[in-house]
Amino acid sequence: MSNKLNIRLFIVSSLLLAAGINNQVSAQSLSNAKALLDPSGTQYFQNQYLANPAMAGSEEGLHLNAAYRNQWNGVDGAPVTKFFSADYAVGNRVGAGLHVFNDVAGLINRTRIGLTYAYHLPLASTDKQLHFGLSLVWNVQRIDYKNLNGDPNDPSVNAFNRRDDYFEAEYGMAYTDKKLTIQASVPNVRSLVTGDDKEADGGGIFFTAASYKFAISEAITSIEPKVCYRGVRGFDNIFDAGVNVSLLNDVANVMAMYHTTKSVTAGIGVNIAKVLGIQAMYTTQTGGIKTYVDGTYEIGVTVHLFR
Secondary structure (H helix, E strand, O other): OOHHHHHHHHHHHHHHHHOOOOOOOOOOOHHHOOOOOOOOHHHOOOOHHHOOHHHOOOOOOEEEEEEEEEEOOOOOOOOEEEEEEEEEEEEOOEEEEEEEEEEEEOOEEEEEEEEEEEEEEEOOOOOOEEEEEEEEEEEEEEEOHHHOOOOOOOHHHHHHHOOOOEEEEEEEEEEEOOOEEEEEEEOOHHHHHHOOOOOOOOOEEEEEEEEEOEEOOOOEEEEEEEEEEEEEOOOOOEEEEEEEEEEOOOOEEEEEEEEOOOEEEEEEEEEEOOOEEEEEEEEOOOOOOOOOOOOEEEEEEEEEEOO
């Protein structure tokens, strides 16, 4: 088998791995590689800033979040995804944030780095606020030369890696009070406005969510149901519904979300001295490929400072 054929087989494998929850396998060009459809499970309750720039600095203090996700355990080249964010309430109604996303699937390496400015407007009382957020995001996509089994000078590889890095914008809004949160965001504003689609299929078009927190007692501190509706480029839109239950005065929690991709995310967490939070989650594989590969394991860590 020729080196060029070897290298093209590796590229095709990488694209299939990056497809995430694609129910049908179809021919893909390098410029139309599938992005991850499954967001970090931490964005639903633990770190809402990942889904909406308006949430940056919405709570007092500095908040550091990191998450690590491993999909399809035991499959060579399976996606490994890392998330990091930091957001801070600067003062005078202003919040600032930084978020970094990196995903390696087969030979494809994607990185997304964003800087966020958010403004939090009090309404009738300080408990009721409108939030607005805007992020400037830098996107990089590359094929990893060092793992190629073939000719690194193959035109297909060089053409992919010569693609320009590009900037994107994210915009979000939210309303919050002590119990209710309603939010919406657009993660790829530039491509939506200009029609110049540099994002891969599977990239987000919009995100909306609503949740309501019911205070219960000290043993079961609160119950917070949440529904989300996500627009995804190249796929059917996705509906998420679930609940987060806080226990023992917010010392521990359990959460679960059902996705219309026929998968479920479930997790348990612990909070230590209201400073360190740790969340472990598992997402079952989506319909269509669940009989071939395992689901997704993810762990998220949050540190709260200067509150």
